Amino acid sequence: MTTPLTDSLDTRGGRRGSLLTRLLRRPAGAISIGVLALIVIVGVLAPWLAPYDPNFVDLSITRALPSAEHWLGGDTTGRDVASRLIWGTQVTLWGALVAIVTALVLGVPSGLAAGYYGGKTDRIGSWISDGLQSIPGMVILLIVGANTGNNFNILMITVGVFMAPGYFRLTRSTVLSVRGEAYVDAARVAGLSDARIMVKHVIKQVTAPIVIQSALTAGMAMGMQAGLQFLGIGGGTTPGWGAAMNEGFKVMRTDPMLLLWPSLALGITIAALAVLGSTLADVISVKTPTVSRRDRKRIAAANAAKTPAGTTSTTGSISVAAVDSAVRLENLRVTYETPDGEVEVVHGITLDVSPGEVLGIVGESGSGKSQTVFSMLDLLPKSGAYTADAIWIGGEDVTTLSKRERAELLGHEIGYIPQEPMTNLDPSYTIGFQLTEPLRAVHGMTKAEARERALAMLTRVGIVDPARVMRSYPHELSGGMAQRVLIAGAISGKPSVLVADEPTTALDVTVQAEVLELLRELQQEYQMALIIVTHNFGVVADICDRVVVMRSGSIVEIDDVAPIFAHAENPYTRDLIAASLDGAESRTELDRLAVATQEGPR
Numbered sequence: 001m002t003t004p005l006t007d008s009l010d011t012r013g014g015r016r017g018s019l020l021t022r023l024l025r026r027p028a029g030a031i032s033i034g035v036l037a038l039i040v041i042v043g044v045l046a047p048w049l050a051p052y053d054p055n056f057v058d059l060s061i062t063r064a065l066p067s068a069e070h071w072l073g074g075d076t077t078g079r080d081v082a083s084r085l086i087w088g089t090q091v092t093l094w095g096a097l098v099a100i101v102t103a104l105v106l107g108v109p110s111g112l113a114a115g116y117y118g119g120k121t122d123r124i125g126s127w128i129s130d131g132l133q134s135i136p137g138m139v140i141l142l143i144v145g146a147n148t149g150n151n152f153n154i155l156m157i158t159v160g161v162f163m164a165p166g167y168f169r170l171t172r173s174t175v176l177s178v179r180g181e182a183y184v185d186a187a188r189v190a191g192l193s194d195a196r197i198m199v200k201h202v203i204k205q206v207t208a209p210i211v212i213q214s215a216l217t218a219g220m221a222m223g224m225q226a227g228l229q230f231l232g233i234g235g236g237t238t239p240g241w242g243a244a245m246n247e248g249f250k251v252m253r254t255d256p257m258l259l260l261w262p263s264l265a266l267g268i269t270i271a272a273l274a275v276l277g278s279t280l281a282d283v284i285s286v287k288t289p290t291v292s293r294r295d296r297k298r299i300a301a302a303n304a305a306k307t308p309a310g311t312t313s314t315t316g317s318i319s320v321a322a323v324d325s326a327v328r329l330e331n332l333r334v335t336y337e338t339p340d341g342e343v344e345v346v347h348g349i350t351l352d353v354s355p356g357e358v359l360g361i362v363g364e365s366g367s368g369k370s371q372t373v374f375s376m377l378d379l380l381p382k383s384g385a386y387t388a389d390a391i392w393i394g395g396e397d398v399t400t401l402s403k404r405e406r407a408e409l410l411g412h413e414i415g416y417i418p419q420e421p422m423t424n425l426d427p428s429y430t431i432g433f434q435l436t437e438p439l440r441a442v443h444g445m446t447k448a449e450a451r452e453r454a455l456a457m458l459t460r461v462g463i464v465d466p467a468r469v470m471r472s473y474p475h476e477l478s479g480g481m482a483q484r485v486l487i488a489g490a491i492s493g494k495p496s497v498l499v500a501d502e503p504t505t506a507l508d509v510t511v512q513a514e515v516l517e518l519l520r521e522l523q524q525e526y527q528m529a530l531i532i533v534t535h536n537f538g539v540v541a542d543i544c545d546r547v548v549v550m551r552s553g554s555i556v557e558i559d560d561v562a563p564i565f566a567h568a569e570n571p572y573t574r575d576l577i578a579a580s581l582d583g584a585e586s587r588t589e590l591d592r593l594a595v596a597t598q599e600g601p602r
């Protein structure tokens, strides 16, 4: 049976032009960009625009007033003020660029590593960053200046070093928030390497705050540079604006214009950078795509619907030989480091899944279902750890493999379908990119091959207009469509085991039935072993061959579905069945609802 598509494209939002276009639409953005563009043009074209050599002395124009030959007059030693100001633009911009590039090169990669890897990397990075911030920068600059003959470039690199902690902290905190996003875990599950995830899914989120920070940092770097030159450090023969301010300051009473021109140039540039920074912040935050309110409500309602309960005991079952199992866990234990010490949350469970079998892992919230599958996928968070006598996947004990070899199984041997489809898709990329990226990076397909496979998979999971969906962003899809997209992604690598963690919990009731039907069809078509984590015995009744019942980190019962429903041995299983089926729509009821939805007006 083919699965009809009942979800519709939600076309809210969409693209609103490039960043530059959106900036230019705002008066503050247009003015600041215009001013800065003019300053950059003056700086770059200084050799052609400046009418005189900035250091050429013509005593006849000493303290001369503005004239047709010397637009801003002459300074106290007979040099052309306009030429020095124009060359000063180039020097000031260059100094700011050196400082920003230094700060970026030091701060961003270290912030990325600290946020992404955490642990020791984070601690060391944070110590260095805090240490740098506690050192009085000006004292170090004076020492560096004294020891390098006031070398301008070295001084600006030093300024950049002291600005690096700003980038480090910004990048680290942005990465920490992105790192927890489900779509980053989804990218790992799809088999992408850390480096690729960092480049494609993390750096993109960090770019916007860094651009804003750079606009503000440029102003600060110019201010520091001018301050140093004002103190007579790092000026040399280079006529920077700060050096010009120093000279003007000395004759402020008699020739105030000599102080006014460089101060104006510096003030206008820093103000334009500050305005650009805040407009950028506005524009970028407006653009960020988000999950629609309807989908947020749906996800929140589904999460709230989960119910708790409580008991213990441990059992295991081996139905086939290890090498013949699609998956077999032997004596799996999962522990977490907590402030109160180590806590064991899965207590030595043993279970197996045969090729082509659908196994349900059922239990109340907190019973250890997710920890069990995360251990299987090697995706426990950093504070968690597992031990097992063996974990067999595809006839191989994967506990003997390295972390990297384990990661290579993801996307190839094991596919994963998450609980909340929306949060598992990166809002910054089109569906097409997110489907083709693992196919190209993990399966080595060409762009065309990956696109063809992705289109075929989308068609297979019941998406009626796959080309259009490929061009869409996640926020343009409904929850059901997003889940179909994730299913398409999970099976596109043709895994032999598919793990689905509460795949229907976040979906509308009518869509739940369709998605379960689709999973069953795909499992039979591809002859995959399907492990389905659920708290709902209704799902078990619909789709599973065998069921593992978990409670408080232990298995209380394992059996085929029919005998479990007919005469479950454990009272907890019987309670769970009663609780799940009471008030939950039966398969027939779900089918009836789905048919009514397809037939009736939408």
Ligand SMILES: Nc1ncnc2c1ncn2[C@@H]1O[C@H](COP(=O)(O)OP(=O)(O)OP(=O)(O)O)[C@@H](O)[C@H]1O
Residues within 6 Å of the ligand: 306, 336, 338, 345, 363, 364, 365, 366, 367, 368, 369, 370, 371, 372, 381, 383, 384, 535
């Ligand atoms: N990061 C963590 N630190 C400490 N304990 C944790 C952590 N994550 C999970 N646990 C504990 O592990 C136990 C099992 O959690 P698990 O997520 O496997 O439950 P579950 O059965 O999948 O429930 P749910 O259906 O709510 O996801 C719970 O008691 C939970 O509190």
